[in-house]
Amino acid sequence: MKPTYLLAIPLFAGLILTACGGDDNDDDEVTPPPTPTPQLAIKGNVKGLSDTIKLELQKNGQAVETLSIQSDGTDKAFTFPTMQDEGINFAITVNTQPAAQTCSVTNGSGTLNATTAVATLVTCEDNPNAELTGILRDSPVAGINYQTETKESGITSDIGEYQYLKGEHVTFSVGAIMFPATAAANLITPTEIAAGNEITKVNILQLLQTLDKDCDVENGIQVKATSHELLADTVLDITSADFDANINAAFTTKNSGLTLISETQALTHFDSSNRNLLLGSWLFTEGEEQRTVLTFKDHSSYIMIHEHESDGGQSAASVEYGHYTWDSQTGSFSVSIIAQSDGSGGFYDEGSTVNNATVNLDKLTVSFIDNSEGDITLTRIEDKKDPLIGTWHVLDTEADNDSFVTFLPNQNYVIAHTANTDSYEGKSPQAQSGEFGRYIKDASGYKFTATVESDGPNGLYSTDSPDDYLFSSIKITAWGEMIAVQNGAEGGTFSLDYIGGFVSELVDKPSSAAGTSLGRITSVRDISGFISADIVNKPLQFDLEYASDTDNRCVTSFGNNRCGVRYTMLVQNLTENDIGDTIGDVNLTEVTSNTQINTSFSVTTAGTAAFSYNNTQTMTISPLLGKSCQGNQRALIGITDNANNLSLWQVELTPTQP
Known part of the structure; x- marks a missing residue:
């Protein structure tokens, strides 16, 4: 529990004593406070689910809450997060059916009491011709x-x-x-x-x-x-x-x-x-408020955070951070530790406790050396209809702290740190730490409330300012970057990069013609960012592909009538400004017309380079994981005009002679 909650108990007790005592006049009557209406959590079970279902809770005929439930191959228990007053009329309905299934609800409506609150059963059956x-x-x-x-x-x-x-x-x-x-x-x-x-x-x-x-x-x-x-x-x-x-x-x-x-x-x-299929985050649930989020950051390192206490010294919001090796053909899997705060929880206990991992699109099965309790199955954390769902990464270079923010369905969030240095007054920092909690989004922005935490004020929630709306807005870009704008007079903008594969639609959208799709691709961001020996201080060339009729469609101007299909680029003079942002200079030349742009650029905290010209258009360059067949750096290049029209290409940054 939070310190503020603990302090509220003696303060409230003292107020009651003051109201009831200190006066010998028996004629004075004190009106007792009204008895609060008992509240109940509405729970149930889902059987036969093979995909993702969204349930809706209605209160007195009005929809008040939705809940997404993702299959992990077993029957699933569910709980609507918001407690409801006993005695209300409630109904649970299927808001969105799972793919290729039809689900029905029994015992999911009536007057809310201790019996009806836990009686709902959702049964799902396959549609044979779906x-x-x-x-x-x-x-x-x-x-x-x-x-x-x-x-x-x-x-x-x-x-x-x-x-x-x-x-x-x-x-x-x-x-x-x-x-x-x-x-x-x-x-x-x-x-x-x-x-x-x-x-x-x-x-x-x-x-x-x-x-x-x-x-x-x-x-x-x-x-x-x-x-x-x-x-x-x-x-x-x-x-x-x-x-x-x-x-x-x-x-x-x-x-x-x-x-x-x-x-x-x-x-x-x-x-x-x-x-690449392994990258991203996976969820394992042992029961209510007993979740573990496992994130594979890259091809060699992982981090996991536990919501709950368990045997062997695992505390709530404790973290394990380490290296892993995985043979994708045989499934052979093992880990070694970098640092941990979860005791013998997780995958490491004086050595690797796991020996095999098998991944599908949305399921990860892990086997243990001591397999007395059987394998565990984790579900991939993603939602193709909501690009916010998943894990986002940012590195605090000063503290050398990697932070991983995971957005779960139903407005839940998790954050895990590798090297946290903050703590509340009177407490010591816990380096491998984090939070589990919920967030709300309304006209004021995003407000986060932790249910368990170990990272002091360094997460998305702080007991020092529990009612603050941390972000005024969050934007998800087509190049796998989350841009968050902080509230307050001193608030700024910072970016996080997506962990794992994401789908982008490539498009050319010239100013005088309709945008045309160039097709979708699946990409993984290079989380080392734009500052790379393959890019900086080296003349590079890239081509922009147009859908058709190149001569007429080549009107995506970058600046004053600057147009082109082939560009050369030189990035140099990288440094840090007074507030620690990476900045530098870029020379961009359109080869056909030999027109040039010389301007400064900055690198976001997610590692994307961005620069503009004459305040008319902005170019972003986001490096991607994996080399081309020629061994060159790959990148997503976006051009956004003042009307917020986006053109997006995948390019190969090819070295050229200076």
Whole structure:
């Protein structure tokens, strides 16, 4: 409990004594305070859920609260966070049905009392003819043909999606080259298609990565229509040990200019892609107010925070921070500790307690060396309809403290620190610390209230100012950055970068023509940010791709009629200003017209470089994780005009001669 709550008890008791005593006049009567109406938490259970459902609570006929519940493969208990007065008329309804299921509510309405408050049962059943969506992934594979028992022909979407019915099989193909049929599922990789045949798996990986249209498998694999045309009459056995030689012969015969990439290169990328699936945050729930949030920051480090006390010295809001190794093919998994405050909780207790991890799109299964209590399953923290949900990262360079802010459904939040240095008066700082709590968003902004905390005033909540609205606004950008504006006269703006993969729609939006989508890609931000030896003090070149009719569409001006498809850029003179922000100079030249922009830029706390020209447009450059096939830095470049129209491209920053 918070110190302010503890102090309120003796203060309130003293006030009662003063009111009741100190006067011998028995004729004076004191009116007792009214008896408060008892309040109850409305609870229930969900059975059979396979996706995410949103429930709605109505009070006296008016909707008062919604609650999202995500499946983890087991029956789920739920509790609406806000206590309600006993005696009200209440009703629980399904606000949003889960994908491909229909859920019904029983014992979910009536007069609220101790019995009805815990009687609700939500039962979910599969819709047998509901169309499901799966993803084909090495990286997400776009433009590949597929067929199922009920779908004669289809093409995967720009982020690898395909449609199927439950129980069907799916067959993918490129031209006349057919892959083995496999059971349709929410995630399919060459591993599932090959069904244990290593030769088949590697052949599929090599072919898909070779045919990628932009030689950048990190942003997804895009199979062009011309690739299907090229191989339309090439009937080859993808399961054969001779596939490499046969496909290369076909490439040569057709004068394609293609050569199958090596097995080593294909497997290396597949491993990197699988590792990207692990990134982000995962939720494990042991019961009410007993949650653990696990975040994989990058391919080698993790952090977890516990909401509750447990055996072995685990305290509420305690944290474990460490390194991990993971073989994405075998699942072999182990950890080593950097620092911790959770005793023997978590994954480390005088050594790694875990030995295997298997990841799907939205499920993570972890096995322990002592597996007496079985595996645990964690659910991915994300919401495709709400980009705020997930984990956001910021580094305090002065304190060398990484902070991870996780927004959960139902206006819950979590924050975890690796090296907190703050504490309330009279207490010592807890380095590995954090908060669990709830937040509200209204006309005043965002107000956070911790239910458990160990980080003093260094989180999103402080007992020193419990009623403050910390942020006036929060904006989520298309390049994976959260921009928060602090309230108050001295409030500023700071940014956090998204942890894990996110989908962006690339678009060109010139000033005199309608914006045109260039397709969606899946990206992971490079959280080391823009300050990189690959970028600074090196002349770089990048191209902006337009949808069509380049000559006429090349009107996305950057400044006074500056227009172009190819740019060169030189970033230099990096330094810190008086308040610790990174700043520098940039020279941007449009190659065709040789027009130049020389201006200063700043780097956000999320590592994005931003600069403007004549206050007409702003350019942002956000480095992405993973190199191009040429070994160059990849980035998302955005241009935003004064009307808030955004153009967004993924580019390769190619070194040029000075």
